Amino acid sequence: MAVPRETVGLSAPSLLSQAANAMKVLTRFAVWGLDVGYDLDRERVLTPEELERYRAAGLRELAATSRATELSRLRALARVVTRRAPWPAPEDRGSRQQLSPPYTxxxxxxxxxxxxxxxxxxxxxxxxxxxxxxxxxxxxxxxxxxxxxxxxxxxxxxxxxxxxxxxxxxxxxSAPSGSSDCSRSPTVRGGGR
Structure with a gap:
């Protein structure tokens, strides 16, 4: 990570806002890294262990939600720009909620x-x-x-x-007025609770 700008370029952001956010978090991380004496080699500093150290020591002044956002952005960026760093496989995230059974x-x-x-x-x-x-x-x-x-x-x-x-x-x-028939057409998925 010789220069944050070069690292952001390697990540190939598709939006200007993504590039700006990446530049902001990488710059803050690079300043912290230089303060603690790291050489800014991407493969050595953009690892899960170093980002955990940064979370514990370098992000103290940020609110908890800001720390989580910044760390999330750094992890996503690090996965893209490193080749040898030991990143675990991404989690298979499903829906946050289980679907309720359909109404009877x-x-x-x-x-x-x-x-x-x-x-x-x-x-x-x-x-x-x-x-x-x-x-x-x-x-x-x-x-x-x-x-x-x-x-x-x-x-x-x-x-x-x-x-x-x-x-x-x-x-x-829709059911005719006064009817309790509320049948659905075959093209519709039924709702749940």
Whole structure:
């Protein structure tokens, strides 16, 4: 790591912001390394052991979240620019949450009854829309407010919702007024709890 700029160049960042962040963390690391007497050879200083020493001694003035971010950026960069450093294989990270099992037909019927029992037609319509979007399309609570007349359409008893997020498209058959049938079309993944 003769010069942080050269090391950042070797990492081939795709965005200017990535390059700037890498330059910032490498410069801070290089200053610490020189202060403790290291020669700045990438293969010797960008190792798990040295980064752990840096975390323990060189990042004390930063908040815990900033230390974690800086160390994460350094680790990612070090994996790319070193060849002999003993980096463990990257962890296979799955979803942070386990998926809940789909609602049963009985549970959907109970929710539909509760939605239909709301006081006033607007509340009934709103609760049925929430049920239809969450169970039928798989929309999450924060996504419910993004559905508007512009992003959805009704035709022949089917509601189609579009989203800007990949993997969040779908449709399902809405139930006729007064019915407890809330069946989904085959193109939709069912929602969970």
């Amino acid at each position: 037909d009985a549970e959907i019927d109970e929710y539909w009854e509760a939605a239909s029992a709301q006081s006033g037609p607007f509340r009934v319509q709103a609760m049925r829309a929430v049920l239809v979007l969450s169970v039928g399309v798989g929309a999450r609570a924060r996504e419910l407010f993004a559905v508007t007349g512009r992003t959805s359409s009704m035709s022949t008893g089917s509601l189609r919702c579009a989203s800007d997020r990949p993997g969040r498209r779908g449709s399902f058959r």
